[in-house]
Amino acid sequence: MAKLYYLVIRVAYIVALVTVIGVDAYGYLAYAQNWYLLLVPLATWGTNELVISRLVALPPSERGQLLATGLALRLALGVACSLAMVIAALCLESSPRLTLLMLLYAPGVLIRSLTSGLSAVFIAHGRSSYWMRISSVFITLEVALVLALAASGADLAVLAVCQCVVWLCSLSVAGLTLRASLPVALGHVRMAVLRNLVIDGATIGAATFLLFLMQPGLLIVYRYLGSDLQSIGTVALVLQIFQVLGQILLIVSNAALPALNPAVGGNERRIQAFCGLVVSGALLIGGATAVVLNYTLPYLLSWFPATQFHPAGLQLASTSWVLVPLLALHGLRLAQVSQRKLRGFLVAAAGGFLATLLFIAAVHYRSGLTPGSLFFAMGAGMATTAALQGLNLKSLAALRDLLPTLPLLLVVAVLPGLCQGYAAVVASLAGAALLLALAYRRFHLQVRVRKVARDVVW
Numbered sequence: 001m002a003k004l005y006y007l008v009i010r011v012a013y014i015v016a017l018v019t020v021i022g023v024d025a026y027g028y029l030a031y032a033q034n035w036y037l038l039l040v041p042l043a044t045w046g047t048n049e050l051v052i053s054r055l056v057a058l059p060p061s062e063r064g065q066l067l068a069t070g071l072a073l074r075l076a077l078g079v080a081c082s083l084a085m086v087i088a089a090l091c092l093e094s095s096p097r098l099t100l101l102m103l104l105y106a107p108g109v110l111i112r113s114l115t116s117g118l119s120a121v122f123i124a125h126g127r128s129s130y131w132m133r134i135s136s137v138f139i140t141l142e143v144a145l146v147l148a149l150a151a152s153g154a155d156l157a158v159l160a161v162c163q164c165v166v167w168l169c170s171l172s173v174a175g176l177t178l179r180a181s182l183p184v185a186l187g188h189v190r191m192a193v194l195r196n197l198v199i200d201g202a203t204i205g206a207a208t209f210l211l212f213l214m215q216p217g218l219l220i221v222y223r224y225l226g227s228d229l230q231s232i233g234t235v236a237l238v239l240q241i242f243q244v245l246g247q248i249l250l251i252v253s254n255a256a257l258p259a260l261n262p263a264v265g266g267n268e269r270r271i272q273a274f275c276g277l278v279v280s281g282a283l284l285i286g287g288a289t290a291v292v293l294n295y296t297l298p299y300l301l302s303w304f305p306a307t308q309f310h311p312a313g314l315q316l317a318s319t320s321w322v323l324v325p326l327l328a329l330h331g332l333r334l335a336q337v338s339q340r341k342l343r344g345f346l347v348a349a350a351g352g353f354l355a356t357l358l359f360i361a362a363v364h365y366r367s368g369l370t371p372g373s374l375f376f377a378m379g380a381g382m383a384t385t386a387a388l389q390g391l392n393l394k395s396l397a398a399l400r401d402l403l404p405t406l407p408l409l410l411v412v413a414v415l416p417g418l419c420q421g422y423a424a425v426v427a428s429l430a431g432a433a434l435l436l437a438l439a440y441r442r443f444h445l446q447v448r449v450r451k452v453a454r455d456v457v458w
Contacts, residue, residue, distance in 0.1 A: 005136055010244045013143040015309070018237060020150045023308045027233030029156050030240055031223060032101035034216035035085055036108045037243070041212050043081040043113035046204025047074055047197060048120040049337045067121060069193040073201070074117050078110035085109055097156070104160040111167045118174040130177060138170035203342035207349035211329070214356050214381045215243055218374055221360065225369045235371050237312040238319060242378075246326065271335050275393055278331030282386075284439035286324035287409055288432035293320035295416040295428035319375040325382035332389035344392030352385030409435070 018026045047070045089102035122131040145162050222235050297317040301310055329348075336345040359377040363369055412431030416424040 006132070006139060007244065009136075009139055009143060011241070013147070014237065014240055014244075016143075016147055017150060018233075018308065020147065021156075023233030023237065023312070025156060025233075027236045028098060028101065029159065030236035031219055031232070032098060032105050032160065034219045034236075034239075035088065035102050036105045036112070037216040038209075038212050038220070039081040039085055039109045040112050040116070041205055041208035043074065043078040043109050044116055044205065044208075045073060045077050045197070046201035046208065048116055049204055050197060050201055051117070051120045052124045065190050065193055069189045070197060071114075071117060072189045073194060073197055074113050075110075078113040081113070082106045082109045100157055101160055104157055104164065108164050108167060111164065111171055115167065115171045115174060118171070118178055121178060122174075127181070130181065131174065134170065134174050134177060138166055138173070141169075142166040200340075200342060203346045204337065207342075207346040210346075210349040210353040211385070213353055214378055214385075215239060215246060218356075218378055222369065222371075222374055225360070225364050226371075226374070231311065231371055233308075234311045234315060235374065237309075238315050238371075238375065241316060242322065242326065245323070246330070271339060271393070275332060275335050275390070278328060278335070279390070281439060282324050282328035282331065283409065284435045286327045287413070288435035288439075290320040290323050291412055291416065291428045291435075292432045293317050295424045299421065299425050315371055315375065318372065319379065322375065322379040322382060325379060325386045328386040329382055329389060332386060332393060335393055336389060339393075341392055345389070348385045348388035348392060351388045352381040352383075355384040356381030 014026075021029075051066065051070055083106075085106040086103060089099045089106070093099045093102060119128075119131045119135075122128055142163060145166065146159050149158055149162055216239070219232070219236055219239055222232060226232065226235070294317050297313055297320075301313050329352075333345060336342065336348075356377045359380055360369060360374070363373045363377070412428075412435060415431065416427040419427050
């Protein structure tokens with residue numbers, strides 16, 4: 001419920017804020033925020049996944065050393081990345097208003113990096129509910145304060161300062177809660193542990209940074225290469241929705257990391273079964289959602305007078321197919337991290353980023369970068385990443401089980417397009433219901449097979 005609450009309140013917050021300040025002003029705010037979001041993966045350096053996956057396998061006497069070393073590394077990198085954002089604001093940005101916003105959000109890199117580190121400790125100890133409660137309270141507070149200030153006519157700089165203050169309070173409360181509720185004692189920083197975190201974390205950090213270049217980074221790319229800079233607010237709005245979904249998937253997937261660790265029974269057979277569920281879930285659940293959004297959202301928008309949300313809504317509908325590779329890559333990333341196939345993760349992310357970059361360069365050279373071509377490049381990059389992840393995990397064999405359903409997927413995706421108006425909406429809803437029923441049947445059957453196999457073994 002906490003995860004659902006986070007998703008709902010973030011979407012409601014975006015809609016309310018855009019209503020109050022307008023799409024153009026929101027584009028300014030999102031642009032500055034995306035700079036700090038882009039640098040957070042470098043500040044965390046992959047230590048979230050390493051702490052979550054390795055803490056449960058260590059004896060209690062060594063856990064404090066891992067936590068203390070990870071915190072020291074995160075603190076140093078957070079300061080460096082915050083300074084990098086300051087330099088970028090002063091040297092790269094020509095707009096004084098955007099420069100000021102970037103400078104105000106620069107401390108957020110360090111704050112958010114430390115906060116995500118505490119959330120990783122909660123998750124590693126099986127107490128992710130603690131973190132979700134803390135984050136839910138402060139997300140609500142952030143939304144209430146920012147919307148109240150925006151409604152009173154406050155400048156964007158005031159909104160940025162307010163958000164950073166709330167983030168700092170969230171970090172403080174999370175630290176106090178961790179100290180009071182969990183048997184966590186920080187040890188000494190050890191150079192051997194630090195060297196291990198730097199080497200293994202570099203792969204995860206670089207791969208995650210490349211993935212972020214395919215989401216928050218795209219708004220920065222569009223700022224300098226876009227053919228219609230008036231639509232930067234629309235691009236920011238759609239990208240923000242995908243970023244919220246990505247954050248939810250990251251939180252949900254990281255909670256499963258301890259169970260997939262080889263030290264606690266995460267063997268090859270379990271990993272392959274997990275990858276099969278990821279691939280089928282991405283195709284069936286992601287496909288069902290994309291079909292409904294693609295055909296239903298434009299029909300619903302046509303019932304209302306044109307507003308500043310219409311361009312973003314139509315763009316979201318046409319880009320909804322990106323949900324399929326987005327779901328797949330987050331699930332397969334989990335399997336790669338748990339099996340320590342970190343180089344495979346980096347290669348997949350680099351391949352996806354390269355595909356995105358090549359497409360953007362080709363389109364910009366020929367006719368100029370538009371919002372539609374930008375989002376197509378994002379989807380192509382994510383699909384490339386997911387395919388390379390599947391090859392690395394040897395999990396593409398899971399597609400063989402889905403071959404009988406692929407024609408059905410094609411029919412469900414194409415049939416509503418042959419209808420008009422209300423009939424297209426009905427056809428898309430019926431097709432989505434069928435795909436969700438297939439997904440439920442597949443997941444339910446897999447759980448039953450695993451239960452029977454476990455009973456036979458025992």
